Amino acid sequence: AEIEYSIVDGDGSDVFDIITDKNTQEGIITVKKQLDFENKMLYTLRVEATNSHLDPRFLQLGPFKDTAVVKISVEDIDEPPMFSRPSYLIEVDEDAKEGSIIGEVVAQDPDITKNAIKYSVDRHTDLDRIFNIYSGNGSLFISKPLDREETPWHNITVIATEINNPKQSSQIPVFIRILDINDHAPEFAKYYETFVCENAKAGQLIQTVSAVDKDEPPRGHKFFFELVPEFAVHPNFSIVDNKDNTAGIMTRRNGYSRSKMSTYLLPVIIFDNxxxxxxxxxTLTIRVCACDSRGNMQSCNAEALLLPAGLSTGALIAILLCIIILLVLVVLFAALKRQRKKEPLIISKDDVRDNIVTYNDEGGGEEDTQAFDIGTLRNPEAREESKMRRDVIPETIFQIRRTAPLWENIDVQDFIHRRLKENDSDPAAPPYDSLATYAYEGNDSIANSLSSLESLTTDGNQDYDYLSDWGPRFKKLADMYGGEDSD
Structure with a gap:
């Protein structure tokens, strides 16, 4: 049999519904609206079950339906705190003092336990930490001065958290509007380049000025213009307030001379309401210029032209940047040029150069027996084996050369030449850094000693007649010593 279920009565007919399970023919109660344990904890329903397909043969047996009472109990769960409003709008004056309270937010725990709530400000929405909140009662106060001209609105987020269960928290947006106060003075709307013609007439309009103010009064701006008290009666110019936040600068006399006065300074006071x-x-700078008959400026004094001319901060920064860029380019060009001129230490792998080490040492002469052996010169017939030098320790042990045997009774000069040739042609000869010089003075002389020192060893007179036999070169000496001493 197919059974159809329905809710026929009860206080929860608008909150619950019932459907039939096609497989088991059971009634399933569903929820149609949000339940709130704090508002209603118990619901009573009257449910009716009816056989949807009746057999006509059994109609007289009575109604084929039945009813039952169903009671539904709502269980409590821990819910996050709830604020009293979906959002908050707070207005505060621009000149509010630090620490003053500007508003309050309220939240409470909807559960029966009514856990205590603490408040905090989400610092991601207030990076400058301008606002703060008392954690116990949700009162917002100012931590830093406010400036409406800089930031007219502040949008922060306040967090409410259960003290017993910090996981249960909720957030609420708070919009703070900064109300303007009159803390800025009006000033000229721009820099005015004003000039007056030399042929100007009295009462002629030469400039119209206006003003601006950073403040925003609720009734709008209203400005007033007048000359400073010291120049209330200016002999050259006057100011006329147009009553529409503008004023006109008028001439008060006929004709102006650049040679006498090329520039006039006119101080103007601007008030708000x-x-x-x-x-x-x-201060307005008024230049005296030459004009045509229509009042168009043709030329002005050089001093008057240069006085009001000024460079803005942006222009000065641009000029400095250009100068810096030019200096950088010059330095880079010089560095590249120097790098091109510089030759590399080794041009290629094949370019291998020798290192020359110079020792400025002087030999010790014949008495230096460590440098060389003079005995070879004194005894040419002696045969000498090649020896390593005794005064220098070579870095590499060279193989000892075997010299060819010398002939008997060889001349010393020929011996030196042979030794020199052997050393020049020997590839294993080390290039020592000391120089040994051998000198050969020839064979023995047949002449006896000419020293007069030996004359003291003889008692008698010396015989110098043999000097005459030596030839005409010794004739003068033979005449001096050869003859007998005359009485």
Missing amino acids: DYPIQSSTG
């Missing part, structure tokens, strides 16, 4: 009243003084 808000409370407290703010004012500032701006």
Whole structure:
């Protein structure tokens, strides 16, 4: 049999519904609306079950349906805190003092336990830490001065958290509007380049000025213009307030001379109408120029042209950047040029150069027996084996050369030449850094000693007659010593 279920009565007919399970023919109760344990904890339903397909043969047996009472109990769960509003809008004056309270947010635990709540400000929405909140009661206060001209609105987020269960928390947006106060003075809307013609007439309009103010009064701006008290009666110019936040600069006499005065300075006071009243003084620079008959400027004094001319901060920065870029380019060009001129230490792998080591040492002469052996010169017939030098320790042990045997009774000069030739042709001869010089003075002389020192050893007179036999070169000496001493 197919059974159809329905809710026929009860206080939860608008909150619950019932359907039939096609497989088991059981009634399934579903929820149609959000349940709230704190508002209603128990619901009573009257459910009716009816046989949807009746057999006509059994109609007289009575109604084929039945009813039952169903009671539904709602269980409590821990819910996050709930704020009293979906959002908060707070207005605060721009001149509010630090620490002053600007508003309050309220949240509570919807559970029966009514856990205590603590409040905090999400610092991601208040990086400058301008606002703070008392954690116990949700009162917002100011931590830093406010500036409406810089930031007119602040959008922060307040977090409410259960103290017993920190996982249960909720957030609420708070919009803070900064109300303007009159704390800025009006000033000229721009820099005015004003000139007056030399042929100007009295009462002629030469410039119209206007003003701006950073403040935003609720009734709009209203500015007033006048000359400073010291120049209230200016002999050359006057100012006329147009009553529409502008003023006109008028001439007060006929004709102006550049040779006498090329530039005039006219101080003007600008007031606003808000409370407290703010004012500032701006100075107009008026140049005297030559004009045509229509009043068009043709030329001005050089001093008057240069006086108001000024470079803005952006222009100065641009000029400095250009100068820095030029200096960098010059330095880079010089570095590249120097790098091109510099030759590499080794041009290629094949370019291998010798290192020359110079020792400025001087030999010790014949008495230096460590440098060489003079005995070879004194005894040419002696046969000498090649020896390593005794005064220098070579880095590499060279193989000892075997010299060819010398002939008997060889001349010393020929011996030296042969030794020199052997050393020049020997590839294993080390290039020592000391120089040994051998000198050969020839064979013995047949002449006896000419020293007069030996004359003291003889008692008698010396015989110098043999000097005459030596030839005409010794004739003078034979005449001096050869003859007998005359009485």
